[in-house]
Amino acid sequence: MFWTVTESLLIGFWGTLKLFCLTLLFSLPLGLFICLCSRSKVKLIKYPIRLIIWIIRGTPLMLQLLVIYYGPGIFLGINVWGTDNSGRFIAALIAFVINYACYFSEIYRGGIQSIPVGQREAGKVLGMSRSQIFFKITMLQLIKRIVPPISNEIITLVKDTSLARVIAVYEIIWNGQAFIKSSGIIWPLFYTGAFYLIFSGLLSILFNRIEKKLDYFR
Amino acid sequence: MPILEVKNIKKNFENTEVLKDISFDLEEGQTLSIIGSSGSGKTTLLRCLNFLETPDEGTITVRGKQLLDGANPITDPKTLRENRKHFGLVFQQFNLFPQYTALENVTLAPILHSDASMKDSIIEKGKELLAEMGLSDRMNNYPHQLSGGQQQRVAIARALAMEPDILCFDEPTSALDPELTGEVLRVIRELASRHTTMIIVTHEMAFARDVADIAIFMDNGIILEQGPAKELINNPKEERTKQFLSSLNDR
Numbered sequence: 001m002f003w004t005v006t007e008s009l010l011i012g013f014w015g016t017l018k019l020f021c022l023t024l025l026f027s028l029p030l031g032l033f034i035c036l037c038s039r040s041k042v043k044l045i046k047y048p049i050r051l052i053i054w055i056i057r058g059t060p061l062m063l064q065l066l067v068i069y070y071g072p073g074i075f076l077g078i079n080v081w082g083t084d085n086s087g088r089f090i091a092a093l094i095a096f097v098i099n100y101a102c103y104f105s106e107i108y109r110g111g112i113q114s115i116p117v118g119q120r121e122a123g124k125v126l127g128m129s130r131s132q133i134f135f136k137i138t139m140l141q142l143i144k145r146i147v148p149p150i151s152n153e154i155i156t157l158v159k160d161t162s163l164a165r166v167i168a169v170y171e172i173i174w175n176g177q178a179f180i181k182s183s184g185i186i187w188p189l190f191y192t193g194a195f196y197l198i199f200s201g202l203l204s205i206l207f208n209r210i211e212k213k214l215d216y217f218r
Numbered sequence: 219m220p221i222l223e224v225k226n227i228k229k230n231f232e233n234t235e236v237l238k239d240i241s242f243d244l245e246e247g248q249t250l251s252i253i254g255s256s257g258s259g260k261t262t263l264l265r266c267l268n269f270l271e272t273p274d275e276g277t278i279t280v281r282g283k284q285l286l287d288g289a290n291p292i293t294d295p296k297t298l299r300e301n302r303k304h305f306g307l308v309f310q311q312f313n314l315f316p317q318y319t320a321l322e323n324v325t326l327a328p329i330l331h332s333d334a335s336m337k338d339s340i341i342e343k344g345k346e347l348l349a350e351m352g353l354s355d356r357m358n359n360y361p362h363q364l365s366g367g368q369q370q371r372v373a374i375a376r377a378l379a380m381e382p383d384i385l386c387f388d389e390p391t392s393a394l395d396p397e398l399t400g401e402v403l404r405v406i407r408e409l410a411s412r413h414t415t416m417i418i419v420t421h422e423m424a425f426a427r428d429v430a431d432i433a434i435f436m437d438n439g440i441i442l443e444q445g446p447a448k449e450l451i452n453n454p455k456e457e458r459t460k461q462f463l464s465s466l467n468d469r
Binding site: 119 | 268269270295299300302303305306307309311313314315316317326327330331360361362376377380
């Protein structure tokens with residue numbers, strides 16, 4: 001029984017992992033874009049983006065999943081997600097990407113604002129261009145400052161993926177819970193915790209290494 | 219012909235006139251010190267010279283070439299960058315790049331501005347500059363491993379590496395512990411004795427008097443008094459200048 005459960009959970013974990021990786025792949029760059037928009041001097045860009053950030057950060061991710069999945073059908077009368085698993089997965093992915101991009105954008109914003117103006121000015125008086133200043137001066141300092149908060153968010157994401165089951169996206173908890181119905185046992189559900197722990201443990205080690213790597217300057 | 223001609227510079231922030239009508243000349247090889255109380259516009263003037271602020275009116279001319287006309291500001295970033303290279307600036311807060319070693323701080327910009335083939339000679343020159351600053355054994359240290367005085371000397375080397383026509387200092391010792399100001403002042407003194415053209419905003423009156431050829435006393439956005447540094451600081455003519463200098467002596 002243990003091996004049957006493990007096998008099923010591994011399959012479920014593959015779903016979790018896919019959602020996790022794809023969310024990061026899209027939300028990290030999208031967050032930077034949102035950050036630049038929210039710092040834009042054009043009010044017509046800045047304020048709508050800040051409104052969106054407020055809404056996304058101010059409502060539960062679970063609600064956002066439901067709105068993105070059911071919203072188009074209810075409000076527009078169109079079925080954009082199809083009827084199969086992959087449609088639901090894409091809906092969940094979009095909800096996660098938007099949600100995490102908003103959080104990341106605020107982390108980037110804080111990071112950019114925490115770099116002293118003097119750094120950019122020093123670059124300017126040395127005749128450096130805007131892009132040289134960003135890539136040669138600001139970027140590494142920014143990365144150093146945002147690694148701790150970003151890694152925090154990423155660890156949260158590992159666990160947040162379990163919310164996707166509200167729109168029936170198959171992930172590890174879904175598979176663990178299935179054993180309650182099929183075999184009347186609850187321990188597979190608890191067993192899923194081990195997968196989360198090991199995975200987030202590995203990520204913590206990775207982030208610690210990155211922080212150590214950037215420890216050579218202040 | 220003076221190396222620098224500043225004419226009728228005016229600058230407002232919001233509704234405050236920070237610089238009201240500033241004009242002065244500087245001869246090549248001379249050191250000018252700008253003194254005055256906080257808020258008199260000294261730092262803003264220096265920032266205008268380094269194109270960190272754009273004056274609303276007035277012109278800045280270096281070696282006969284007009285670099286800036288406040289009424290007709292430069293919009294092309296490339297021209298702006300080229301014009302900026304005539305000036306170097308040493309900041310009060312050093313503003314070294316923390317992720318680079320002392321040597322890399324000095325060579326970063328010159329390497330970016332020239333061909334790859336020049337790299338070795340730029341690094342050689344960077345080492346020489348740091349050696350002149352007395353930092354031969356500190357070249358591979360990161361800024362946080364250096365004292366304030368050492369950091370400021372790296373910052374001076376970094377500015378010199380760009381070979382500016384005029385090197386500006388914005389209160390170079392104000393962020394330093396008193397026992398560290400000496401080493402930085404010594405370096406600036408050495409530069410003055412080699413006739414580097416410099417503009418120094420400072421509160422160190424004795425230093426300004428000894429090192430500078432000419433001095434400007436700024437008050438409330440105007441140049442109230444200017445003349446040979448020794449004369450201005452030892453025997454100021456204006457009542458306001460006397461007041462300012464004696465308030466420093468009282469401390």
